[in-house]
Amino acid sequence: MEEAKNLFNRMPHWTLISWNIMLVAYATDHDLKGVLDVLDSMQERNVFTWNTVITAFAQEGQLEAAKSIFQSMPDWNLATWTTMLQAYAQMGHLSDAWVVFRSMPEHDVISWIAILLANYQNSDLASTIAVFDSMPDWSAASCTVMLQALSDRGHITAARDVYDSITDKNVVAGTAMITAYSQAGMPTHAQEVFDFMEEKNVLTWSSLMSAYAQARQMPQAENLFEHMPERNLVSWSTMISGFAENGNLENARCCFDSMPEHTQAAWNAMAAAYTICGHLEDAREAFDDMPDRDQISYTAMVQSYAQNGNIGEGISLVYAMPHRDAKTWNALMAALAQKGYLNRARRVFDAMPESNGVSWSAIVSCYAQTGRGESGVRMFAAMAAEGFPADQVACLSGLVAQTHIGRVPQCCAFFRSMQQDFGVAPLAEHFLCVVDLLGKAGHLERAEELVETMPYEPHAKTWGALLGACRLHADVGRASGAARNLFAVDTRDSGSHVLVSNIALQEAERRRNCKAGVTCCSFSSYACSVTADLYALLGVSSGADALEHLPHRTDVLPGR
Known part of the structure; x- marks a missing residue:
C-alpha cells in the first residue's frame, strides 16, 4: 500500500481515474479511514466513486455507514441502487435488500439478477424460484444463478432442465453445470456437459478435474491436467487437493514443487494437503515458510492443530490471527468435535461473536458424528427456530443424528421433510443414511427398494x-x-x-x-x-x- 501511495504522490497531476484507483486500493486494504480521506480530497466524483465507497463499508460490516453514504449522494442511478441492494444481501439482510429493490424507480437485468442472488444466498429455494418466475426475461446469467440454487439443494435434474433451456449457453453456464454434477458426485454427467461445450476456459477444465478427483478417479483427473491448453492456480490447487484427499501426499508435494510460482493460494493448498494427511509438522513448516498469510492459511493451521490433538496451540493461533471470522470458529469447532472434545466444541459455538447457518450446521454435525443423536436433533430444531435455512450439509447432519437414535419412523419422516419443509432434495449421501438405518433395523426389503429407486446411480x-x-x-x-x-x-x-x-x-x-x-x-x-x-x-x-x-x-x- 505504501508503494501505491508513493506512486500516487509522485504523479504530476491527478485525474478522476487515478483518484478512483487510489480509492479501490484503500478499500482492498480494508482501510476505511483511508477511503474517507481520499473521498474528502476528491474534487470530482462519479457513480463508480460512490459505489466503491458503499461497497467498502458494506464489506467491513458497517451497513449503517454504507446507508448513510448512500443517502448523502447527490443523485442515484440504477448502478448505485443495485450496489446498496448487494450490500444488504452480502450481510444477510434480505428484507432490507427487498426494500431497496422495491424503491428503485426501474429495474434492469442487473438489478433483477442482484435480487435473485440475494434470495439464493439468504433464503429458501421457494423464494428464489418465485423471483426467477417473476423476471420479465431470463438470460444466461439468471439461468446460471437458478441452476446453482437448484443444484445446491440437490435438485440436479431440475438444474439440468434449466441449463438445457438456455438458448445462448456460455462458458459460465456450462462450468456451473459441471460444478453442479461434481458436487453431486456425477463425473460422467459432468464429462458429457464438458464434451458438448463450444467454449471452455481454465476454470471449466479445473471443474471437471475436481469432479473426477472428488469421485476418487485420479487417473482421469491427471489425464485432464496433462491435456489442459493452459493452467492456472485453480488447476494446480485442484490437483494438489485431489492427491491429498486420495491419500497421495507424495504426488501432492510433487505437484506443488512443479508449479511455476508459489502464490498464497498455492501455499494454502499445500498446507491443507498436509493437514488432510495428518502431517502436523509438515503443515506447520509450510505455514512458517509462507511469505505471507491470509485467513485461509490460519484456518488450515488451526484445523491441523485441533485434528492432531494440539488444542492449546490451535486456540492460541486463533487469538493470534489478525482477523477472525465465522469460518475460523467453525473450523476450530469441527476439528475439536472430530477429536472427541465435544464439550469444548460447544463452548466455542456458544462463545462465537457471530454465528451463521454454517456454524449451526457445524454444531449439529459435531453432535451427529460423535453419536449424540438426541442433542443433534435438538440443535437442528433450534437452528430452524432461529431462522437459519437448512441446506444439504445441515440436513445430512440432522439425518445422521436421527440414525444414531435409531428410530426408523422418525428418521424416515425427517428424510421426507427435507424436501417438503426445507426445499432440499436428498443427495446420494442422504439416501445412504436411510439405507444404512433401514438395513441395520432389519427392513431389508425397504432398504433395497430405496436403493433401486433413488434418483442417483448407487455408488x-x-x-x-x-x-x-x-x-x-x-x-x-x-x-x-x-x-x-x-x-x-x-x-x-x-x-x-x-x-x-x-x-x-x-x-x-x-x-x-x-x-x-x-x-x-x-x-x-x-x-x-x-x-x-x-x-x-x-x-x-x-x-x-x-x-x-x-x-x-x-x-x-x-x-x-
Whole structure:
C-alpha cells in the first residue's frame, strides 16, 4: 500500500481515474479511514466513486455507514441502487435488500439478477424460484444463478432442465453445470456437459478435474491436467487437493514443487494437503515458510492443530490471527468435535461473536458424528427456530443424528421433510443414511427398494451398506444381488471382498452344521440355491464338493 501511495504522490497531476484507483486500493486494504480521506480530497466524483465507497463499508460490516453514504449522494442511478441492494444481501439482510429493490424507480437485468442472488444466498429455494418466475426475461446469467440454487439443494435434474433451456449457453453456464454434477458426485454427467461445450476456459477444465478427483478417479483427473491448453492456480490447487484427499501426499508435494510460482493460494493448498494427511509438522513448516498469510492459511493451521490433538496451540493461533471470522470458529469447532472434545466444541459455538447457518450446521454435525443423536436433533430444531435455512450439509447432519437414535419412523419422516419443509432434495449421501438405518433395523426389503429407486446411480458405499445389512440379518438371497451390483461399481475395494467372503463362509458353516445334524434356522429355506452367486463372484465353484474346500470360519476370522 505504501508503494501505491508513493506512486500516487509522485504523479504530476491527478485525474478522476487515478483518484478512483487510489480509492479501490484503500478499500482492498480494508482501510476505511483511508477511503474517507481520499473521498474528502476528491474534487470530482462519479457513480463508480460512490459505489466503491458503499461497497467498502458494506464489506467491513458497517451497513449503517454504507446507508448513510448512500443517502448523502447527490443523485442515484440504477448502478448505485443495485450496489446498496448487494450490500444488504452480502450481510444477510434480505428484507432490507427487498426494500431497496422495491424503491428503485426501474429495474434492469442487473438489478433483477442482484435480487435473485440475494434470495439464493439468504433464503429458501421457494423464494428464489418465485423471483426467477417473476423476471420479465431470463438470460444466461439468471439461468446460471437458478441452476446453482437448484443444484445446491440437490435438485440436479431440475438444474439440468434449466441449463438445457438456455438458448445462448456460455462458458459460465456450462462450468456451473459441471460444478453442479461434481458436487453431486456425477463425473460422467459432468464429462458429457464438458464434451458438448463450444467454449471452455481454465476454470471449466479445473471443474471437471475436481469432479473426477472428488469421485476418487485420479487417473482421469491427471489425464485432464496433462491435456489442459493452459493452467492456472485453480488447476494446480485442484490437483494438489485431489492427491491429498486420495491419500497421495507424495504426488501432492510433487505437484506443488512443479508449479511455476508459489502464490498464497498455492501455499494454502499445500498446507491443507498436509493437514488432510495428518502431517502436523509438515503443515506447520509450510505455514512458517509462507511469505505471507491470509485467513485461509490460519484456518488450515488451526484445523491441523485441533485434528492432531494440539488444542492449546490451535486456540492460541486463533487469538493470534489478525482477523477472525465465522469460518475460523467453525473450523476450530469441527476439528475439536472430530477429536472427541465435544464439550469444548460447544463452548466455542456458544462463545462465537457471530454465528451463521454454517456454524449451526457445524454444531449439529459435531453432535451427529460423535453419536449424540438426541442433542443433534435438538440443535437442528433450534437452528430452524432461529431462522437459519437448512441446506444439504445441515440436513445430512440432522439425518445422521436421527440414525444414531435409531428410530426408523422418525428418521424416515425427517428424510421426507427435507424436501417438503426445507426445499432440499436428498443427495446420494442422504439416501445412504436411510439405507444404512433401514438395513441395520432389519427392513431389508425397504432398504433395497430405496436403493433401486433413488434418483442417483448407487455408488459402492450404498451397495456396501445394503450388503453389510444382509450379512447382519443373514439374508443370502438379497446379499447375492447387492454383491453383484457392488462389484459392478467397484471391484478394487478389499473390504467389499472380505464382506462377501464372510457371507459365503456363514453359509458354508450353516451347511456343514446341517450335514452334522445340527438344527439350523438362521437362514431362509431357499438360501442354498442362491448362494452359488456369491461363490461365483469369488471365483469358487458352487458345487457341493467346493464347500469342503472352503476354510472354516476360524481359519479366516481368528478370535471370533
